[in-house]
Amino acid sequence: xxxxxxxxxxxxxxxxxxxxxxxxxxxxxxxxxxxxxxxxxxxxxxxxxxxxxxxxxxxxxxxxxxxxxxxxxxxxxxxxxxxxxxxxxxxxxxxxxxxxxxxxxxxxxxxxxxxxxxxxxxxxxxxxxxxxxxxxxxxxxxxxxxxxxxxxxxxxxxxxxxxxxxxxxxxxxxxxxxxxxxxxxxxxxxxxxxxxxxxxxxxxxxxxxxxxxxxxxxxxxxxxxxxxxxxxxxxxxxxxxxxxxxxxxxxxxxxxxxxxxxxxxxxxxxxxxxxxxxxxxxxxxxxxxxxxxxxxxxxxxxxxxxxxxxxxxxxxxxxxxxxxxxxxxxxxxxxxxxxxxxxxxxxxxxxxxxxxxxxxxxxxxxxxxxxxxxxxxxxxxx
Ligand SMILES: *[C@@H]1O[C@H](CO)[C@@H](O)[C@H](O)[C@H]1NC(C)=O
Numbered sequence: 001x002x003x004x005x006x007x008x009x010x011x012x013x014x015x016x017x018x019x020x021x022x023x024x025x026x027x028x029x030x031x032x033x034x035x036x037x038x039x040x041x042x043x044x045x046x047x048x049x050x051x052x053x054x055x056x057x058x059x060x061x062x063x064x065x066x067x068x069x070x071x072x073x074x075x076x077x078x079x080x081x082x083x084x085x086x087x088x089x090x091x092x093x094x095x096x097x098x099x100x101x102x103x104x105x106x107x108x109x110x111x112x113x114x115x116x117x118x119x120x121x122x123x124x125x126x127x128x129x130x131x132x133x134x135x136x137x138x139x140x141x142x143x144x145x146x147x148x149x150x151x152x153x154x155x156x157x158x159x160x161x162x163x164x165x166x167x168x169x170x171x172x173x174x175x176x177x178x179x180x181x182x183x184x185x186x187x188x189x190x191x192x193x194x195x196x197x198x199x200x201x202x203x204x205x206x207x208x209x210x211x212x213x214x215x216x217x218x219x220x221x222x223x224x225x226x227x228x229x230x231x232x233x234x235x236x237x238x239x240x241x242x243x244x245x246x247x248x249x250x251x252x253x254x255x256x257x258x259x260x261x262x263x264x265x266x267x268x269x270x271x272x273x274x275x276x277x278x279x280x281x282x283x284x285x286x287x288x289x290x291x292x293x294x295x296x297x298x299x300x301x302x303x304x305x306x307x308x309x310x311x312x313x314x315x316x317x318x319x320x321x322x323x324x325x326x327x328x329x330x331x332x333x334x335x336x337x338x339x340x341x342x343x344x345x346x347x348x349x350x351x352x353x354x355x356x357x358x359x360x361x362x363x364x365x366x367x368x369x370x371x372x373x374x375x376x377x378x379x380x381x382x
Pocket of ligand 1: 141146147
């Protein structure tokens, strides 16, 4: 800089030295004065999906959540706004501004004892004869996460309607274990369901023991069996009659008995799986109690039953955060963050390829609000 500013005053032979000294001063000044600014800049302009966690390089106060936006039905909303209006209000807090799902922690994690006793208390409350047609007004904010979740209407009565689905194919297990990928994985949900088969092929389950939540047909169980699982317990409201020659490997239990005996099962399973089930929990559609966080309760229960490092294969509707009451929830950046608490997100399968795919923001929000697709997400218990 100096040599450029006063070229005539400098003898020619000093030019290289001045250049080196000048550059050194420039770099040092920039480094010292703008260290904070450049750290911030590298955060806001970086295209990486994951930035350093708060607790390592970046002091908490320096990370500005206002600089990170995620998509909601209201358009793009900053992580700072979500942190204040949603996460903190419902007992969470962002610890890392990851995309497309911020990483949150629970401010006060319930113990397994609390998780199961609360679930039991709620499940014993008297329920109306028909699934409620409207969300109780005093629970709207909880169901809609302070209106950051879109609300649509789609009423289904699967409690006392004659068309309600009943368990099928539990007597055909010896045939099903021979079915190829697309036939077995696609039995109940087409390509979306194949994602479960692919996820279990990728994370093989040799010699492992696991449980499956919510099963009308045993395609998730058989997918686990053909990928090595040695023991599978199905947790299902309907009583199941399992084909005799499979009873050494497969059994079933009613949810209420699983919860009553939770201490016997806690921390004992290598894996758990559930496809297209938890998004219904708490909406009353199946006669279950109205509970704005029925889905989170299910995941917390599952987490208690897993060994540390245990895997959870979870398939459910993805899109932009929405609730089509009482049909199902659709999970976007906000609700996914809360659901993933206590787990590491390993990967995501779509059913279109045997390999995992990168669930980017673009993919997650590729459909209009209320549009959705089901993928199998593999989580690891922390
Ligand atoms: C959400 O919207 C409803 C209806 O428009 C309104 O009554 C309620 O106060 C809103 N909630 C919040 C937290 O703003």
